[in-house]
Amino acid sequence: MISKSHITVRYAETDQMGITHHSVYPVWYEVARTDFIKQVGMHYSEVEKAGVMMPLVSLDVKYMGYTKYEDELTVEVSITKLTAARMEFEYKVYRNGGDKPVNIGHTAHAWTNREMRVINLKKTHPEIYAIMEKAMQSV
Amino acid sequence: MISKSHITVRYAETDQMGITHHSVYPVWYEVARTDFIKQVGMHYSEVEKAGVMMPLVSLDVKYMGYTKYEDELTVEVSITKLTAARMEFEYKVYRNGGDKPVNIGHTAHAWTNREMRVINLKKTHPEIYAIMEKAMQSV
């Protein structure tokens, strides 16, 4: 499954170079992740209430282009890997109407409990694991 | 008591106007508040661990001037009001070497428990109240 999120660049997200500050893209990835999880039938706030956290283990971002204030963008997100211990996402940011992404990123997340200890999601919360597995496989 | 905090403007804090984004000043006020509380002999993280929260009730900011990337600033903070239910702070931001503040602000905070219910701090945590009272009065 690929989920699409719509973003309009905020003034506060620009820097004195006149473009979106590079630290903002991971924030948009997170917005896209929230939408993705909502679309597979959960709310990430409920996942956390169930005691499951998804702290980042790694992040990478490629900046092929830049974006500007008021630009209208689409962030596409998909799951690229799922195990009992972690999950990985890929993000592609497009300027609306553009056919090449201006930005591509990846995040890897550990499944942990509230105390940031790694859990085996398949055992502790098989229903969440099943939903994510389905989301990864469906087209 | 007046506490002084030193801030250097970060690149990420600028916007496309080429100056510090206006939403950053409340973040600096908070840095100054943290330093202030540390200086009176506590850590705000310990205050929260004791179950006492200080959510904002109101904020006001006057922007008399602007600041830029790499500017070195001093934020002065003092308590202007303390009751069993709330506390108020005043902030003055100076460019180092300048004698007029470029920015002045105020925040008012409620004393609450973790569930955001207002508490009577004087009764529930008299030791924290006493420390704040002393900080307000000492020169």
Place this chain on the structure above:
Amino acid sequence: MISKSHITVRYAETDQMGITHHSVYPVWYEVARTDFIKQVGMHYSEVEKAGVMMPLVSLDVKYMGYTKYEDELTVEVSITKLTAARMEFEYKVYRNGGDKPVNIGHTAHAWTNREMRVINLKKTHPEIYAIMEKAMQSV
């Protein structure tokens, strides 16, 4: 005219108190301001390209309630004052479905040129002034 903007609270906008950080509301006000100006037939990025800046002169925020991750909100914005030298806006933030605002704010802006010198907008850019005047008066 009152313009309405829709906001979903981002994870990055929360703090360790578990609620939206208080410095985020001015960022939402700015999103609402951008939408407002777009709705009256301009783009704020074009206003800036015309050499007109609107730096903040003052900001105030009242926090009557708090908001949380994934909360869906509406920000209402209107112009409360317009002169040749400055403009003021009022913002009301509602949780969707709620009838009382959880947050109310005001910003005052100076009309300046790129060098942050105050201009007389009515004389230098009467067409922008006229659009804002119409936006203030229309219901």
Place this chain on the structure above:
Amino acid sequence: MISKSHITVRYAETDQMGITHHSVYPVWYEVARTDFIKQVGMHYSEVEKAGVMMPLVSLDVKYMGYTKYEDELTVEVSITKLTAARMEFEYKVYRNGGDKPVNIGHTAHAWTNREMRVINLKKTHPEIYAIMEKAMQSV
């Protein structure tokens, strides 16, 4: 050369997981980069005034641990690569007193002019190139 920058985690930098939000580390890297460049005898704001920009081309971050509000950290930064077209940095974030980094990152930057066109720094600004080269080689 390795430059060391001191950071205290701000309240606004935490999220509802109770730790520093992952998008904050690139902001600290930038603070460290600013200090690094200052230490080699320039100011990054002057580099930009000379018409030289250093937009990010890529970013990667490994989160081996987490950090919390009021944690005192040191960010070590060094140049790992320098060519006429780009420059790369490595960052290591340590909790003060700790001997293993809690976070490691890398950024790659293009040398561009104000219009974001890639330049050959060695030809257009040999003096800046020389300073960076010296900073990379000196221990």
